[in-house]
Amino acid sequence: MAKKVLVLGELREGILRNVSFEAIAAGKKIAAGGEVTAVLIGKSVKDQANELFQYGADRVVVVEDDQLEHYTPDGYSQAFMAVVNQEEPEGIVFGHTALGKDLSPKIANKMSAGLISDVTAIEEVNGEFTFTRPIYSGKAFEKVVSTEEPLMITIRPNNIDSLVKDASKTGNAETMTVEIKDLRTIVKEVVTKASEGVDLSEAKVIVAGGRGVKSAEGFEPLKELADVLGGAVGASRGACDADYCDYSLQIGQTGKVVTPDLYIACGISGAIQHMAGMSNSKVIVAINKDPEATIFNVADYGIVGDLFEVVPLLTEEFKKIKV
Numbered sequence: 207m208a209k210k211v212l213v214l215g216e217l218r219e220g221i222l223r224n225v226s227f228e229a230i231a232a233g234k235k236i237a238a239g240g241e242v243t244a245v246l247i248g249k250s251v252k253d254q255a256n257e258l259f260q261y262g263a264d265r266v267v268v269v270e271d272d273q274l275e276h277y278t279p280d281g282y283s284q285a286f287m288a289v290v291n292q293e294e295p296e297g298i299v300f301g302h303t304a305l306g307k308d309l310s311p312k313i314a315n316k317m318s319a320g321l322i323s324d325v326t327a328i329e330e331v332n333g334e335f336t337f338t339r340p341i342y343s344g345k346a347f348e349k350v351v352s353t354e355e356p357l358m359i360t361i362r363p364n365n366i367d368s369l370v371k372d373a374s375k376t377g378n379a380e381t382m383t384v385e386i387k388d389l390r391t392i393v394k395e396v397v398t399k400a401s402e403g404v405d406l407s408e409a410k411v412i413v414a415g416g417r418g419v420k421s422a423e424g425f426e427p428l429k430e431l432a433d434v435l436g437g438a439v440g441a442s443r444g445a446c447d448a449d450y451c452d453y454s455l456q457i458g459q460t461g462k463v464v465t466p467d468l469y470i471a472c473g474i475s476g477a478i479q480h481m482a483g484m485s486n487s488k489v490i491v492a493i494n495k496d497p498e499a500t501i502f503n504v505a506d507y508g509i510v511g512d513l514f515e516v517v518p519l520l521t522e523e524f525k526k527i528k529v
């Protein structure tokens with residue numbers, strides 16, 4: 207049966223995150239021919255609506271308010287719930303991002319709805335949807351069905367393909383006025399860490415370094431390789447603990463969970479806590495001088511060797527392919 211579905215258009219520093227477009231594609235799937243409405247929340251964000259139409263949103267509802275400039279659970283839930291009350295959706299899709307993980311349970315609670323989180327795949331058989339989600343830090347997957355409406359899910363970035371962008375598409379975003387009040391927290395200032403290049407959680411290629419990189423300078427060849435491949439640099443906790451790089455790069459159980467198309471692990475042993483964050487990458491290449499390193503158990507391609515010899519060679523070869 208065709209459903210009415212809402213998806214959150216999530217912004218970071220004023221730019222729509224890719225997971226918003228993936229959420230539209232997921233929304234289209236569960237809408238089964240019904241209407242997908244993207245919700246944009248923030249201060250002066252209406253300009254972003256066109257891109258949501260171009261990625262397949264049927265409608266875009268915008269809630270703007272000065273108090274929504276930065277994310278707060280109270281502000282965003284008031285704005286989102288106002289749209290929910292107006293639209294009465296049968297399905298809702300959020301990205302499984304820091305913001306989505308915070309907001310979605312609050313909305314589910316307000317709607318007395320269930321929530322299927324961290325969905326990596328959606329299958330439809332005879333009109334019933336099955337959602338795949340990793341459990342036990344990615345060591346197993348479970349398939350879940352929802353027994354009630356509204357159906358609420360969060361989707362893991364980089365797992366559900368967005369629709370092909372149609373740059374010729376435009377639409378009229380609908381503005382909704384919502385009285386935002388009684389905020390229990392107010393963000394006075396956001397101090398961002400200087401970050402270079404591609405966002406780790408949405409990167410299609412990640413070159414990650416471990417304790418085997420041996421120093422902060424040791425990360426330079428990894429950065430060069432990541433640059434050539436248009437990717438991001440990540441790290442094991444071993445490398446972060448040793449102060450070779452910032453904790454914002456940490457991948458794993460207590461770091462970021464990533465699912466790039468290509469993950470190149472350099473000088474990383476493959477501790478279970480690290481693998482919890484990267485073992486669902488589509489293709490894993492491991493470079494390690496120890497042929498017995500555990501990382502080779504999950505690697506699709508293994509290179510036994512010194513990373514300081516192998517990584518520059520790979521960079522040179524990829525440069526030739528790019529030319």
Ligand code: FAD
Nearest residue numbers: 416417418442443444458459460461473475479480495513
């Ligand atoms: P090591 O285990 O020291 O491995 C270094 C590797 O580099 C070795 O395999 C070595 O053979 C190789 N090497 C050395 N020199 C070279 C060279 N020149 N060329 C090629 N290879 C070389 N870890 C995470 O990563 N993420 C997490 O989120 C995380 N969370 C944790 C949570 C808890 C509660 C606990 C207890 C631990 C957690 N850890 C986490 C830590 C984890 O257990 C490991 O200690 C850590 O992942 C090890 O990092 P590493 O592989 O870089 O270092």
